[in-house]
Amino acid sequence: MTNGIHPHYTSPAMVDRQFLVQRFGKIPLGMYSVVGYSVAGEETVVQVPELNVCFDIGRCPYFALTSDIICITHGHMDHIAGVPYYLSQRYFQGMKPGTVMLPRELIGPVDAMLRGWRQIERQNTPYTLIPMEAGHLHEVRRDFGIRAIATHHGGSSLAYALINIREKLKQEYFGKAGPELAKMRKEGVEIQYRLEVPLVTFLGDTTAGAVFDHPDVQNAEILITEITFFDPTHKSKAKAGKHLHIDAFVELLPKLKNKWILVSHVTRRTAIRRARKMLAKRIGEEQMQRILFLMDFEGSREAGEIEEAGPPPADTAE
Numbered sequence: 001m002t003n004g005i006h007p008h009y010t011s012p013a014m015v016d017r018q019f020l021v022q023r024f025g026k027i028p029l030g031m032y033s034v035v036g037y038s039v040a041g042e043e044t045v046v047q048v049p050e051l052n053v054c055f056d057i058g059r060c061p062y063f064a065l066t067s068d069i070i071c072i073t074h075g076h077m078d079h080i081a082g083v084p085y086y087l088s089q090r091y092f093q094g095m096k097p098g099t100v101m102l103p104r105e106l107i108g109p110v111d112a113m114l115r116g117w118r119q120i121e122r123q124n125t126p127y128t129l130i131p132m133e134a135g136h137l138h139e140v141r142r143d144f145g146i147r148a149i150a151t152h153h154g155g156s157s158l159a160y161a162l163i164n165i166r167e168k169l170k171q172e173y174f175g176k177a178g179p180e181l182a183k184m185r186k187e188g189v190e191i192q193y194r195l196e197v198p199l200v201t202f203l204g205d206t207t208a209g210a211v212f213d214h215p216d217v218q219n220a221e222i223l224i225t226e227i228t229f230f231d232p233t234h235k236s237k238a239k240a241g242k243h244l245h246i247d248a249f250v251e252l253l254p255k256l257k258n259k260w261i262l263v264s265h266v267t268r269r270t271a272i273r274r275a276r277k278m279l280a281k282r283i284g285e286e287q288m289q290r291i292l293f294l295m296d297f298e299g300s301r302e303a304g305e306i307e308e309a310g311p312p313p314a315d316t317a318e
């Protein structure tokens with residue numbers, strides 16, 4: 001099937017076919033690509049291979065193992081379950097220890113869980129946990145950092161922005177010769193300024209709020225946002241679960257200047273093609289040029305269709 005999700009249809013042949021094949025979206029966007037799987041309440045894992053980062057880890061599908069850094073947005077199981085598997089498999093396969101960035105409030109329980117897993121597996125799995133809080137920029141390298149931004153999902157939840165950091169010559173020094181600039185620098189003159197360019201921002205789960213006013217959210221080349229609910233009758237579900245409903249997204253869209261907006265975390269209750277059509281109807285095809293659905297596999301290269309079989313939709317923690 002290519003026209004959407006059929007959550008209640010499972011044939012034995014299909015189960016066989018799915019058993020060995022893990023399906024996920026793979027979307028090339030300029031210099032970067034986004035690889036991932038995201039269905040509300042089931043699993044969310046979104047990787048940017050070129051930047052060596054994976055946002056959330058879902059159940060840790062195979063492709064996610066290759067990212068040296070994972071950024072956990074919040075503690076719901078569909079986003080965090082794969083953390084111990086990710087760390088253990090990387091160790092087992094001789095890869096360097098994984099780094100997990102996560103909200104500061106989750107450090108204690110996650111560390112306790114990982115210590116528990118060391119005992120269970122009788123393997124001294126190494127790991128690095130980096131506590132993050134809203135506004136904090138973790139500099140991975142001189143030219144690359146990851147900033148946490150507060151989201152609105154109840155408890156402590158964070159978005160993450162991948163930032164290219166550049167040192168640029170101040171305009172007033174344009175045209176000056178190299179040796180002269182070097183001399184000024186030596187004398188302590190600040191001839192450069194710092195320029196931060198948000199490349200990819202991942203919101204995780206969130207309802208509408210101040211996060212959408214953050215410059216790293218509005219200006220990222222690629223914004224990955226949830227829109228969990230599309231049906232008019234699902235508005236109360238969006239409110240209860242602190243998720244985005246299409247109505248809220250349509251209101252927020254004018255302030256988003258992103259080159260691409262990638263929609264994730266769509267509920268299984270709404271077929272992905274139907275969700276896309278509903279959005280197109282609201283905002284027009286011109287706006288839709290920059291909007292893609294992660295799970296709209298037909299529109300992505302080197303990927304199959306969304307799997308037809310799935311668990312019944314979850315009503316609560318998604």
Ligand SMILES: [Zn+2]
Nearest residue numbers: 041078205318
């Ligand atoms: Zn979720």
Ligand SMILES: [Zn+2]
Nearest residue numbers: 076205317318
């Ligand atoms: Zn959640």
